[in-house]
Amino acid sequence: MxxxxxxxxxxxxxxxxxxxxxxxxxxxxxxxxxxxxxxxxxxxxxxxxxxxxxxxxxxxxxxxxxxxxxxxxxxxxxxxxxTDTAGVLRGHREAVPPLAYRRTTRRTRPDKAIAELVRTALEGCDTAPDLDRAHALAAAVADAIVYAPGETHAHTTAAEALAQGAGVCQDHTHVMIAAASQAGMPARYVTGYLHASSEEGAHEASHAWAELHVAGLGWVGFDAANKCCPNEHYIRVGSGL
Incomplete structure (x- = not known):
């Protein structure tokens, strides 16, 4: 595309x-x-x-x-x-080791509610592959936060977004990173663009999603706001904590 x-x-x-x-x-x-x-x-x-x-x-x-x-x-x-890579990031040259992304920030620090979200999402998944655990976390975050523009702002934390139960892509991403951190998985914030469907017309803002480091695959993207992994409709621009 x-x-x-x-x-x-x-x-x-x-x-x-x-x-x-x-x-x-x-x-x-x-x-x-x-x-x-x-x-x-x-x-x-x-x-x-x-x-x-x-x-x-x-x-x-x-x-x-x-x-x-x-x-x-x-x-x-x-x-x-x-082209669609099923969310798997391949051929991206970088030097920072994945473990550096175990660090949280003020906006992605898990609280008790996020810890409970993770516990519920991963119940019975103790021996499951990392990829299955990551998909379970993404599904839980998608269910916990309704997409609702105007309900949050640029400084809303993951804990605040989850407590509110509403937000936009940055909030889904912050909660996803916090949940992954609680689950012991490296995660990072990714910014880029998402091509809108023909019914929606031009996309009016940049987009955000999370990447989790999965054993055997490396970095894999998860867009909890859209309940999918990034595909050929996405352009990846940059990443951070």
């Missing part, structure tokens, strides 16, 4: 600032199932530093704007050829 992306992110400041320096992870890396045909990131008036690939395998570029600056508009345009 060939997917085209046109995406603009705007930052507006209440008062002009003297300058802006940003490090962007906005360029998708090539891997099995993802071939970059064209990709451009543009900021009017910006100077760009040399790009590099970080330890997670993501491409980084630093942008500098000299002030006064009241607004920054980051425009992305690109085309990617994708």
């Amino acid at each position: 060939r997917l085209r992306v046109s995406h603009v992110t705007r930052y507006r400041f209440d008062v002009p600032v003297r300058g802006v320096v940003q490090s962007h992870r906005l360029i998708p890396a090539e891997c099995e199932g993802q071939k970059i045909l064209d990709w451009r990131v543009e900021v009017e008036g910006a100077s760009w530093g040399a790009g590099f690939r970080d330890g997670a395998g993501d491409q980084v570029r630093t942008m500098v704007l000299r002030g006064p600056v009241r607004e920054v508009a980051v425009a992305i345009a690109g085309e990617v050829e994708t």
Whole structure:
């Protein structure tokens, strides 16, 4: 499948600032199932530093704007050829070991409710393969959180989202990471794009999902918000804790 992306992110400041320096992870890396045909990131008036690939395998570029600056508009345009790998990430060059992703953050720290969600989801799965356990966690998270835009915000934690029982893809992802951590599985946050169906029209925002490190397979994506693993409708851009 060939997917085209046109995406603009705007930052507006209440008062002009003297300058802006940003490090962007906005360029998708090539891997099995993802071939970059064209990709451009543009900021009017910006100077760009040399790009590099970080330890997670993501491409980084630093942008500098000299002030006064009241607004920054980051425009992305690109085309990617994708194939379905059943969510398995192959051919992605990275140096950070999977165990580094056992670390939690303030937004992905499991609480008692998340621990109970994991206990219930994995009941009877003590000897099950990691992949089966990961699918069980994803199903439990999908059932626990109704997709409801506007119910949460950028700083909502996994514990808060689960308590609320509603949220968007970032909330499903935070809870999935927290649940995986509770279950002893490395997990990380992934950002990218999801192609909307023809009925839904253009997708209006970037997307998020989780990757869990599964024995024998490596990193596998789980999109609990859509109850599936990433397929040819997804473009993977970057990852983090």
